[in-house]
Amino acid sequence: MLMVGRYHMHFLEEGKWSDCMNEVGENNDCLFCKIVEKKIPADIVYESEDIIAFKDIEPKAPIHCLIIPKKHISTINDIDGSNSNIIGLMYEAAAQLARIFNVDKDGYRVVMNCNSNGGQTVYHIHLHFLAGRQLSWPPG
Ligand code: 5GP
Ligand code: ZN
Numbered sequence: 001m002l003m004v005g006r007y008h009m010h011f012l013e014e015g016k017w018s019d020c021m022n023e024v025g026e027n028n029d030c031l032f033c034k035i036v037e038k039k040i041p042a043d044i045v046y047e048s049e050d051i052i053a054f055k056d057i058e059p060k061a062p063i064h065c066l067i068i069p070k071k072h073i074s075t076i077n078d079i080d081g082s083n084s085n086i087i088g089l090m091y092e093a094a095a096q097l098a099r100i101f102n103v104d105k106d107g108y109r110v111v112m113n114c115n116s117n118g119g120q121t122v123y124h125i126h127l128h129f130l131a132g133r134q135l136s137w138p139p140g
Contacts (some may be wrong), residue, residue, distance in 0.1 A: 032124035036070045045100065050086060051093045053129070062132025063101050063108070067093045074123045076114045090127045103131040111139075 034040040035054060042054035045065055056064040069086045073079065079087065091110070098104035108131035113120040 030072055030124045031122055032066075032068050032126065033072050036068070046093055046096055048089070048093065050089050053093055053097060056128070060128075061130040061135065063103065063130070065097055065129040067097070067110075067127040067129055068124060073125045075120065075125060076112060078125075094127060094129055097129050098131070101131060106131070109135050 031040065035042045036052055044052060044054045046053040046067075050070055051067060052070060053065050053067040056066050067090050069090065071083075071086070073083060073086070094108075094110045095104070098108055108129060111128045111130070112125060113128075
């Protein structure tokens with residue numbers, strides 16, 4: 001095992017380094033994996049086979065949800081041809097949330113932060129779904 005940044009890395013037999021993941025793709029140290037496993041409670045607003053969405057604990061808008069893949073992916077930098085289908089499913093979930101919260105006509109914003117300069121604090125990719133007020137641009 002090797003420490004790389006905040007992660008314990010394991011060398012997999014197939015020759016790939018991985019974030020401390022078990023055989024079903026959960027990261028044992030990850031807050032959002034624990035929410036997926038229902039070990040930590042969350043206000044879940046949408047769930048499908050591959051995706052879960054729940055209310056942000058510190059909302060930055062009247063409606064602020066986080067759309068995440070059930071399988072652990074740390075950052076956008078880990079997206080490649082083997083897993084990029086999940087991004088489409090996350091945007092499908094965003095369109096569903098827009099209908100659920102009846103903000104599809106008024107509008108909303110989805111954003112994914114990456115690493116330190118992007119403002120990422122939880123290292124399991126998540127699409128912020130923000131709605132319910134006029135959002136400013138550009139972001140701070
Ligand atoms: P990031 O800063 O990584 O883009 O976004 C992480 C988001 O996760 C933040 O908006 C933060 O409020 C939210 N968050 C952090 N811990 C929890 C938690 O335990 N439960 C929920 N529902 N949201 C959380
Ligand atoms: Zn995770």
